[in-house]
Amino acid sequence: MDWNVVLAALRDFFAASDGQALLIALVDLNQASRGGAAVPFNTPAADDLEFAFNRLFVGPGPVSAPPYASVYLDPDRRLMGAATRRAAAVYDALGLSSPLSGSLPDDHLALELDAALAFRTLAARRQDDQVDALWRYFLHDHMAHWLPKFAAAVAGAADVAPAIGFAVGLLSQWLAEETKSTPPNVDQSGGLA
Amino acid sequence: MNKQLGFYVDAKRCIGCFTCAMACKNQYHQEPGVVWRQVYPLKQDIYPHAERAFYSLACNHCEHPTCLEVCPVDAYTKRDKDGVVVHHQDLCIGCGNCIRSCPFGAPRYNPVLKRAEKCSLCWQRLDAGLDPACVKSCPTSALMLIDLATFDTPDAVQFPPGFPRAPALNPSTRFRQAELPRTVMREDVR
């Protein structure tokens, strides 16, 4: 499985603002995961998928699985928390930023997946130990802390559309494999962080 | 007597508005369910009108704090300069000894971070010359910061009815009790 393609499709999925964009991303995901362990799904109607997606992630009512790190990492379940600042700092360290920073919280899943893509590309180019260390931090000490809780929130929600379950499942699968293949930094005590 | 800071809870002026409780949340953003300052309505055997008299309670910054005495990792210290009992969040291991031993219920369990936490009298604000957040916010001056070394309000008490009586700890909170109006009830319905 080409995880870069999967990550880009997941990013597009969670950044999607309408059913069409969701379907396109879903098709990409389906193709990219062929041959992987992902469970195939029946392509839903665009509208139904959009309703389900909004109910779970967007609103306008309170949602079961807000796709922002700070909701899971900051103790008070908020937006624009410490975790958001950390994500923005990580992007900034790469000379990157979100054009909607301040309005769209920097720790939105789509942005973090975009950053993951950047890190993987940089790692593949084997350029810089410091950047590698930063990636391992972002992966293990940030993404790996909240994505499982996010996935659990999705799993615990009522009536999750199979297509969404599929996408989140792929996300979890990627995380599991990535954290295995990319070892973490040490922590100060000398053990693994 | 050395400087010993504490809270003066003036239940006569207090209107139970919860501004102090929310001022603390506004300052520290504790997660849902974790409350450092709570406003307790007095039971009707103490004040005959339900939910009309209150004690606003956080930590009592005792002279002999039991939390400090039972803590296995020294996550509590009592400041020499002003007697504030500070909880050091980073040292706490969440053993629960302090939660179990404090008769006032000041330390609370944080289930997300899995450790205890409590009011530390906004010591960072104190050191910057500011009032604690709760005191600053009170609209009726019912919650005040006092120094027991100089505090001498005559009708203030240490253990008013309804407040746990723990003289060995010597809590630093002082209270004035709520008063009752004359009440004139309707004659047509009793």
Next chain:
Amino acid sequence: MSQRMTRQDLERILDNAVSRRSFLSGLLAGGAMAALPCGLLRPHPAQAAQVWEGGYQTFRNACPRNCYDTCSIVSYVKDGVLQFVEGAPESTFTRGGLCVKGNSYVRQVYSPDRIKYPMEQQGRGSGRWKRLSWDEAMDKIARKILDIKERDGSLLGLGLTKYSGNFGITNYGVEGMMSSLGYTTRLVGTPCWPAGIDAQNFDMGSMWCNDPEDLPRARYVIVWGANPAWCSVHSMKYLYAAREAGAKLVVIDPVFTQTAAKADEYIQVRAGEDGALGLGMARHILDLGLLDRDWLAAHAQGFEEFAAYLRDTVTLEWASEKSGVPIERIKAIAEEFAGAHPATIWIGYGMQRHVNGGAAVRILDALVAMTGNIGKPGGGARYGHLQTWGFNYHALLQKQPEGSKGWIGTAGPKGEFDVTGSAGKVTYSDRSLNINKTAQMILETSDPPIRMLWVACKNVLSQDFDRRKMLMAFDKLEMVVVADLFFNQTVEQADIVLPVTTPFEDWTVNASYWHYWLSLNEQAIAPLHEAKSDIQIAAALSKRMNELQPGSCTFATELDSKDWMIREFNKGIYDMFGLTSWEDLRNGPRKARLASSASWADGVFGTPSKKYEFHSDLCARNGHDALPRYKDARPPYDKLRLLTPHHKFALHSQFQNLDWMVDFNLTPCVYMHPKTAAARGIAEGDAVRVFNKQGEVRLAARLTADVPADTLLLYEAWYKGLAFNCQELVDDTSSDMGAYKTGAPGVAIHDQFADVART
């Protein structure tokens, strides 16, 4: 090869804006940054990072939520994020602290529950929501508006209901938006205080209270049907100061409120019979000659007629029988009140939410006037004022497009804050309907019917009366657009929802209807998600309207909110507050320079006679009694009286929904006397239903003798995720007054009746 870095090392580097750029140097040198596959993140130059290290930025804000206190706020922002709020120390009224609601503002701003994007519901109430871009949303709305115009030849089919969710002055841009589209239907009036406003206008020519900061000068204070301990916490310190200086504080209320607990004397009065009690006091004062005859001679008209009415019709026995107050106390309070100089009455809004509310306010005004307490510092008949609201109303005052057709006939005021001067005969006007009968108005209005409703600053389905009728009314509407912060019971029934900003996310200016301070509201942070302020929404709509049909909307298609805030200022405001520029307010709120803390200090009233009018022809011409005579209360239509006043934990639909508030106030309850409960086999905490001809509500029972045995008490508020809605029990019966000054009568919210039973 560098040492492996620990997590702690990395966090230390990341937290510093300078050090974290160290990562880049290696990357840039090696050209590694070329062609990253990012679709969202962009490269930016090194200097572009906006980080504030160490200290906070502070901003000036104000709470626009329409409580008496309109607090001046100082906001602390770090890294572009609002960290906490405090009260402004410069305002002697706010005095550095907010309230339980204001202190939860940070939670309101950053709650994950906030509405983020414009969305469209496919099937009202279905829960099937699609996201819209702002362009799409404005397009759909604009097309509907043009469709209505096409079908009806006017925009009378477009209705607006808006009230107290946000009283920042530029928020009147919503009304301005409506005007800029054409002549529309407006739900006018106010559920809040209209009967009393009319009463004070008839008596004195205007609603104009003393500066509340002069309360410590009173020697006698009656808080009558108001509960400042819950609804104006900042006023309590002045009541305490009055007491400390020797004043007696009396609270008169149907229930033992928190304010009652702080008084010298609490008098329980039968709800709706405040007028009888007041007249009994007046009769006694007259009998004992405790009047200020000099003042009456110089400044009042019609007193002798009123005195004759008192002698002929009012007895202490009657007053006691009606109000439930013992004769001895009526006499004692009357004597004390009349013998104290100055004495004052704080007339509460709850007191006038009755079918005889306006009449009751006239009676209380009369008590204050006949004892010579009008125009005295520390005295006065305190209700509210609009003295500090003399802005330009630039956002509000927009012109209809050329050739707009509308309602033909006389127009009235659109509300208590209406400065359009549209009263009187005009060629075309907006169609004004009673906001307090919104459901009825929507159902029965035709030629044309209300086809589309714009809802702003209001949670109609939770706060308007007769909920069952309201749901039927909504069924009739072709399109419902709701601008709001959270998914409340009205958003549930919307077709399109538009996310709005909190006060911290855009500019405006705020005044108070109680104190005399003026507050700037700066933009402290960027709007979250895609939220827009009401005037930005108006501009966006205007842009799309004009693209589809040039000239169809005169509202600016682009605007700078800060500029529009500045445009509200004028010489009158500058002079009143001693400002050289609006920028002075950046240093803190300012108080109006008052010739006297007392209203009507010069004894020249705004009435036709320029005197205080016990006899008011204007009042009679408006369909009421010329004198402040007794008016009958509403006969009960069920076994127990039902009161639904405000709770301390919420401002109507705002704040109770936040999880911080849930920590302190979990669930709605109904309060009843132990006797009432015993008669129905109800124990403390039992699940009960409160029911009447309107509907029913299910909640938990609480027993207290603070509520009389003939009364049920439950608090109005919207709770997130709960079906609780007190409007299931409240009908839309009007109060007597309100139409004169606010365009529609008020509503007798506290003249409701119900029974209760265990479930």
